[in-house]
Structures are given as structure tokens and as C-alpha cells.
Amino acid sequence: MTDRDETWKQLRAAAGRGDWSQVRQRGLPLIEQVNLPESEWIRAAGALGEAYARLEFPRQAATAKLATGDAAGALALLGDHPGDAAIVRRAAGDLRGSAEQLLEANLPAQAAVAFEQAGDFPTARLLWERVLADANLRRDPYVQALVAFNHGRCCARLEDRGAARRSYVRAVGLLEEAADDFASRGERERAFDCYQVVLTLGREEGQFENVAEGFLNSVRILREDLLKYWAIQYVEEFLTECERRQEFHAAATLLREAAEYCRRQGLEYGPWYRARCAAAWRQAAEHSLSTGAPPELAENAILAAIDAWSAVGAFPRVREAYLRLAQLALADDRRTRYARIAARYDTAKDEMGTPEPFPEHLRRKITYPEVWHVDVIEWEQGGDAAALAGDLLADRRNPQTTRRYAAVCRLAALDSPPDDSPQLVKLAERLARLQVWSCLGPLEKLFATGAPPVRAAVLRAVQSLYFKRSYGLVRRGLEDPAEQVRKEALEAVKVLRFGHAFDPLVRIFREARDAVVRVAALRSIGSINAPEAAEHLLDVLRTDEPALREEAAGILADMSVQGLDDLLRRALSTDPTSPLLARVIRSRGHAPPL
Numbered sequence: 001m002t003d004r005d006e007t008w009k010q011l012r013a014a015a016g017r018g019d020w021s022q023v024r025q026r027g028l029p030l031i032e033q034v035n036l037p038e039s040e041w042i043r044a045a046g047a048l049g050e051a052y053a054r055l056e057f058p059r060q061a062a063t064a065k066l067a068t069g070d071a072a073g074a075l076a077l078l079g080d081h082p083g084d085a086a087i088v089r090r091a092a093g094d095l096r097g098s099a100e101q102l103l104e105a106n107l108p109a110q111a112a113v114a115f116e117q118a119g120d121f122p123t124a125r126l127l128w129e130r131v132l133a134d135a136n137l138r139r140d141p142y143v144q145a146l147v148a149f150n151h152g153r154c155c156a157r158l159e160d161r162g163a164a165r166r167s168y169v170r171a172v173g174l175l176e177e178a179a180d181d182f183a184s185r186g187e188r189e190r191a192f193d194c195y196q197v198v199l200t201l202g203r204e205e206g207q208f209e210n211v212a213e214g215f216l217n218s219v220r221i222l223r224e225d226l227l228k229y230w231a232i233q234y235v236e237e238f239l240t241e242c243e244r245r246q247e248f249h250a251a252a253t254l255l256r257e258a259a260e261y262c263r264r265q266g267l268e269y270g271p272w273y274r275a276r277c278a279a280a281w282r283q284a285a286e287h288s289l290s291t292g293a294p295p296e297l298a299e300n301a302i303l304a305a306i307d308a309w310s311a312v313g314a315f316p317r318v319r320e321a322y323l324r325l326a327q328l329a330l331a332d333d334r335r336t337r338y339a340r341i342a343a344r345y346d347t348a349k350d351e352m353g354t355p356e357p358f359p360e361h362l363r364r365k366i367t368y369p370e371v372w373h374v375d376v377i378e379w380e381q382g383g384d385a386a387a388l389a390g391d392l393l394a395d396r397r398n399p400q401t402t403r404r405y406a407a408v409c410r411l412a413a414l415d416s417p418p419d420d421s422p423q424l425v426k427l428a429e430r431l432a433r434l435q436v437w438s439c440l441g442p443l444e445k446l447f448a449t450g451a452p453p454v455r456a457a458v459l460r461a462v463q464s465l466y467f468k469r470s471y472g473l474v475r476r477g478l479e480d481p482a483e484q485v486r487k488e489a490l491e492a493v494k495v496l497r498f499g500h501a502f503d504p505l506v507r508i509f510r511e512a513r514d515a516v517v518r519v520a521a522l523r524s525i526g527s528i529n530a531p532e533a534a535e536h537l538l539d540v541l542r543t544d545e546p547a548l549r550e551e552a553a554g555i556l557a558d559m560s561v562q563g564l565d566d567l568l569r570r571a572l573s574t575d576p577t578s579p580l581l582a583r584v585i586r587s588r589g590h591a592p593p594l
Helices: 003-016 020-031 038-054 058-067 071-076 082-091 095-104 108-117 121-132 135-139 141-157 161-184 188-205 208-224 228-244 248-265 270-290 295-311 315-326 332-344 371-381 385-394 400-415 421-434 437-449 452-462 470-478 483-495 499-511 515-526 531-543 546-558 564-574 579-587
Strands: none
Touching (some): 003 038, 058 071, 058 385, 071 082, 082 108, 108 121, 108 141, 121 141, 135 141, 141 188, 161 188, 228 248, 248 270, 270 315, 315 332, 371 385, 385 400, 400 421, 437 452, 452 470, 483 515, 499 515, 515 531, 515 546, 531 546, 531 564, 564 579
């Protein structure tokens, strides 16, 4: 007989004698096995729901019933819990009923979202106005901006353009303020969210300035986070916007920057972007002429195209461009000069070849998560793990395993008194199993309010949550007064490694006072296969304390970053007496220059 068979035997025996506490105790481990066959998992959840109902825990009983698909049975238990009833009604597809229950539970922001989803924009508008009047909102410019954006969208849907415009202007100003604040705290991923809203607002309002601000800042942050292919994809997305709106100057400038970025990153797509840049400048010139602008504007654009064509060896196109300059309504001496230069290229050959384009298989479909809803809901929930898990359970778009984990997590949250450290430790572990970004809100609340064992459990949980936001908890954990918490935070520095973790790891390295933490951060930086990581290690090798210089040398010797050998040789040429640099170069199989 397996352990699971034995558990089922004990559960049935307990139910037979009416020992519902035992049924609860035996049923919880069963539903934690989220990969059980569906019939068995539902049977276990049903037994658990029966036990909670007999023990008079209606919220837990309703959660278990909802997990089995019995929304009607769950709703029948929740007369005094409108917030929970809202979750059940949403799971059943009753969006308006869910919205009304959220309003009854005094959750106006979540009710506004639900009324929007139900198509009732007049009610949603009134609720967003109510949220905007909340004094607590004034302390958080980011959430205030999101609420203003949501209000503006509702006004636009109701064709009140004046009110919509006022809310949008307010939202953009607050988003810019919030983005600067996030960036100053090293939370670039939150600044990125701000610019995602700005570009969405620009698209919906037809404001190219906001579209450009959102895209360009998003590209900048992606580059800083070493997400080079995502950065290029955002460039492509913005180029589509530029071309659709005939913003050819903006497109040409962006293509020039993309070409230079590819060159710096060692990507082979630079010539392709340079050639497209030249074509965009030619389009800009012709568009300028078609609108009756002074010919000097077209002249400048064509000269920029010539620079780009020359850079890729497209000399017949250079000739063509000079001939076009000679046709513009310019001074005679300039036109004559351009014609003379064009003649020099009469026999020039095309040396461009066929540039390597950015390949289709690297292109990703960009989706824009509705942070204007998600983050406002998180703000109103205030780190409530049960509420978050309830939302995940109710959302039928989530995979079955996620919804089952959410049910387990919600039961754990409802079963956990605020002063019960062992239960809260288990709750942190279960939150981590959800593997979603939104579980960080409840974990942050647990860290802020929990005892040392709970805070340590939170740091163990984030070790499997590969989000930049996780590092906010890691940094707090490294400064915690409890040794067990600091130990788990150090372990997180060692294991929480991923491509765009470079910035938070560098921040930890610079801020930490403990040498062990600095070494751990340095080793994790060394695991990031990017030029920026190699350059940081090289700076440490040249300028830091002896032990860290030795550590950096050892890491550099084993790194496989493209262009690292050239970087090391250039460094040695400026510091030829450095024995560490010479040793690193030799260890990589190259003799240092004499």
C-alpha cells in the first residue's frame, strides 16, 4: 500500500466516524499533490470542503468547493463575505455580480475594474473618481497615475474627450515622476511599467509624442537590463508605428541607433539597420518635399542617407542620392557641386552585398500586460495572500496546476493567524510554488510583518522567483538583524541568477559591507553572459581591494563573453604593468603583448 493509499484510508475512516479535523488534516496533503488525476484531486478537495463546512469555516469550505467547480455550492456558504462571493461569481462568469459584490465589500478599485469588464463604463467612471479622492492614494504617484489613466479610458469610452484628456495629462505627469523615482531606487522594471502605460496611452489617444516617449524609454531600459533581443523587438514595434504615422525622421534616427547598438553588441544585423536607416532618410526627404517644406530640410535628410549608404558600401545608391540633391531647388553652386560629386561614383561598385536581417525566429510577439489594472488591484489588496490566490483560482485562463496551487495557497492563507509563525512559514513556501510575479506582494507583506523564521522563509521562497522585484526582498534580507534571515538572503544572491539581474546584483555588490556578500554577488554577475558583466568585473580587477581583484580575475579567466579577449587586451594596453590582467590573458590561452 502506498503512502497515498494509506492517507485515503485514514481520511475515509475519519469521515466515517465524523472526525472532521482529521479529514481536514489528511485532505490538505492530498490536494497539495496538484498533479493527481483530476477525479482523485476533485474527490480530495470535495472531502476537504465538507470537513471545513462541518467545522464552520465557510470561507475555506467555499474555496474547496470552488476548486471542484461547484460555484453554486461555494456561493451558498458566503452570505456574510461579499469579497469572497465576488471571487466565486467571477469564476462562474458573472462579471456584473462580481462587481456588485466587490462594491459591497468596499473595494472600489477592484469593483471599477470588474464593472469595466462587464461593460458598465458609467459606473466604473464614478468609482475611479471615488478612488482618486482617496487620501491614501496621494502618497503613491504610480498608483495615482494608473487610476487617472483608468479614469481617462472610461471617459474616452463615454466620449467625454475633455475629461479624458485632463486625466491623461495628469497620468503622464505622474508616470514620469514615478518612473524617475523607481529608477533612482534601482527598480528599473517598475520604471518600465510606467513607460508601457505611457505608450499605451499614446496609442489610444493618437499622441505620437507619448508613443515615442514610451517606446524609447522602454528600449533604453531593456538595453540596460541586457535584454538585447527584446530591445530590438521593441525597436521594430516602434518602427511600425513611425511608418504608419509617416514619422520618417523618427524612424531614421531610431534605425541609426539600432545599427550602432548591434555593432556594440557584436550582432550581425548592424548593416541591415544601417541600410534601412538610409532608406528612411530618403523617405523623410521626399515626404518633406511633398509637404512644401524648405528644400534644405530634404537636403539634410539626403545627406544623412548618403552617410548611411556609404557606411555599408552601397555606392550606386550614394550616386543616386547625390543626383537627387542636384535636382533640389537649392543654390546653383550647391547643385553643381552635388552633380560633380555624383559623377565620381559613376563606376563605383556595390559593396554592400546582402546584409543579415534580424531573423524571424528571434522575433517575439509583444504583449502589453494591463498593469493599469493589475497594479491597482495589488495596491488595494495590500498584500492579502488569500485575495491574490482567490483571483488566480477564479481566472479560468490559468492552467489547471496554477489554479490548484492557488486553492492550496488560499486555504493556507485563510488558515494562518497573523501570529502563527509555523503556519506563515508554510504560506511563504506555498506562495513560491505559484511561480507568478504577483505573489511577491504577499511575500513582501509577510517579510514586513513576520518574525525571523517567517522572514527567512520568504527569502527561501524568492530563490525560485526569477523576477527583478525579488531582489528588493534580497537587499532587505541582507541588512536584517536576524542571522537566519541574512543567511537565506546570501543564498538568494548565489542562486537567483538570470540575464537581467545584472543591475540589482551590481547594486548589491556596491552597497554590501560584508565581503562574503560581495564575493557572492560578483560570482553571480560573472554567470551573466554579457559585455556589461565582463566590463564590471574588469573594473573590479583594476580598482577594488586585493581579495576581490583576485576573485574577479578568476571569474574573467573562465567567462565566454563575445569580444572579451579584445576587451582584456585593450585594458592591458592602458595598464601594461598589471600582473593580474596578464595572468587572465595567459589563462585564456593568449600571450600578453610584449
